Amino acid sequence: MPNLSLTKTPIPKQPVEERIHNFDEVELGYTEELALEEASRCLNCKHPQCVQGCPVNNMIPDFIAQIRENNLDEAYRIISINSGLPAVCGRVCPQERQCESRCVRGIKGEPVAIGRLERYVADRHYSKLNAKPEIAPPNGHKVAVVGSGPAGLTCAGELAKIGYKVTIFEALHVAGGVLVYGIPEFCLPNYVVQREVDNVTSLGVEILTNMVIGKTLTVSDLFERGYEAVYLANGAAWPTFMGIPGENLNGVYSANEYLIRINLMHAYRKEPDTPIMKGGTVAVVGGGNVAIDAARAAVRLGAEKVSIIYRRSEEEIPARREEVKHAREEGIELMMLTNPVELIGYDKDDPKYGFVKSVRCIRMELGEPDERGRRTPIPIPGTEFTMDVDTVIMAIGTVNNPLIKKTTAKLEVNGKGGIVADRITCKTSREGVFAGGDVVTGPATVIAAMGSGRLAARSIDKYVKAKAEGNAEW
């Protein structure tokens, strides 16, 4: 008998008044009882739409059916057929726009909490530490992967399982990409990412940190060192600014810098060597996950007031609904239909000269839809106002980094600097070079990057084997 409740089974959370003082995970995960309760909301549809909504077509009703039987190993196995990082995706996927948006239960009431169930299966799986996945005997082929975010980790893991010797080259001092330096601990704890990284190394993948491809070694060097294929999964993390006056004042950060200081360099701990501006009034510009994460991090660093300034309305906010809700609960003000026009610094005779003092903003209204159907925000003349701030965080997007493009001959890039690659084969314009994840799509999602990593592994396998037989096509 299905559970006919119209709402999702609530997930235990840290109470708001506690969580705003720490960086621990907000959502604590389903217990067995809660998972069973939620799993029985799934109607096990004959033609499940949720599967179509999932970017990697996870067999959702099947794994949920296994949860109902308390067959978590089987549930995990089913998820693993299409997904490499369930503990991560269960936590950070925008389910409300993917699988859950198609769930029939969502027509009347809330959809099944697919993300929470996925996380439950993955967390239980890890807490039991099951037998390692099978690894094929070494096939003698070497592949290089550039970047250790979800795309790189997944591709490396998949290739290692079928016998490849894979080396990941990572620019930073730790592996994990955005999952470690961008997404904060309270959404995605580091131990969850570390488990995935350890999983990949336990398959025999070698991860070399402190290796900037384009500087320490070039793509050509990798081929010279005997790698037969190179997978570029180096993300798109070059922060952009608005181009308004005052953006280089002290106290103005890119969201990447702010989050890197916190997540990667642990500026939230008691005695950090990496400093960060804390407290006071913080304004975050943007409406994506990055903006929400930065704002919520600012709250936890002790800011008295945090506002998110976004030029469209709440309906258009690209961030995950759940996180917007959390942000609101944590006291963050959402200033919608507003756009900064200037950042103003302190006067010359003020001791704080050089630091940002206020933001001048203008109100916006939504005009005609553009080609993509998104209504364009238009400034309303005469509505300018100024608000005092101590810190401004620019979370208006990132673009591609030029390092690899500049040092790799015959690699085609698009107008935005993204590497041009086929979405299915992941092949670029240069033979032997594959690419996927944010570096191809621009900033997207973890699941899309993970999905690309899987496709790339298949395509690389095909290419390397064909090449060894002397009939590789490009």
Add this chain to the structure above:
Amino acid sequence: MFTIVKKRALTSTVTLMEIKAPFVAAKARPGQFVILRAMDDDERVPFAIAKCDREAGTVSIIFRAVGATTEKLAHLNEGEAVQDLVGPLGMVTKTEGVSRACVVAGGVGSAIALPIVEQLKEQGSSVTMIVGFRSREEMILEDEFRAASDRLIPVTDDGSCGGYGSVTVPLKELYESGEKFDLVFTVGPLTMMQKVVETTRPYGFPCTVSMNPIMIDGTGMCGGCRLTLHRDGKDIVSFACVEGPEYNGYEVDFDEAIFRNRMYGKEELHAHEAACNLFKKEVM
């Protein structure tokens, strides 16, 4: 881990460290830098590559213990290792076609000038070097600079080296005596570089500055290293770790750069004191 193969005190507070980093050594060129993390949980700090030995697979850095990381670094000994070292980062110095160069360097930052002067010398350029230090005791790399330049003009704040006061005094004298240069290269404290640029501006010689902003990743991910260039009436934002650290000195907004480097004045000092206390405790 990256092993420290040699550690040498250049002055009472300045240390040279030669570190095993074969990948970096194989690629390093004049003007480039590395980012280093002394121990786990430490800051990432950029250091100019002062020397590079491709055969030995080592790079050398020179630093003064001024921040928490440099303080901890100074306590590491030969045979011990630093946690992380990444590079070579930044663009390579453009020296092609230079026949007469004047290199003006001040303080510990002058370390980055060494490979540049050596490169200039190797390609047959004539090199005049002006180096500025607080006092004779603080002077570093004197023999190396003397060997690599045709003329070395040292100045110190207290006059203990002949020249007295600012590096711009002898620089101006050279210009006024009619000397011409097709490259003026300067590295050192921001205020010093700014003065060098302003002294050179009326003469119009190409003037390259080597900037030293606060950095974290060093690969274009954070934008913390950004600075403003004034070019053709426009303001351009540039990430020094990828597009620099060398710039046309006439374009750089020095006032802004000076403020940006002071952003964490208080916090840095605090972390430095904390590190000092840490080591005092360990020593006792």
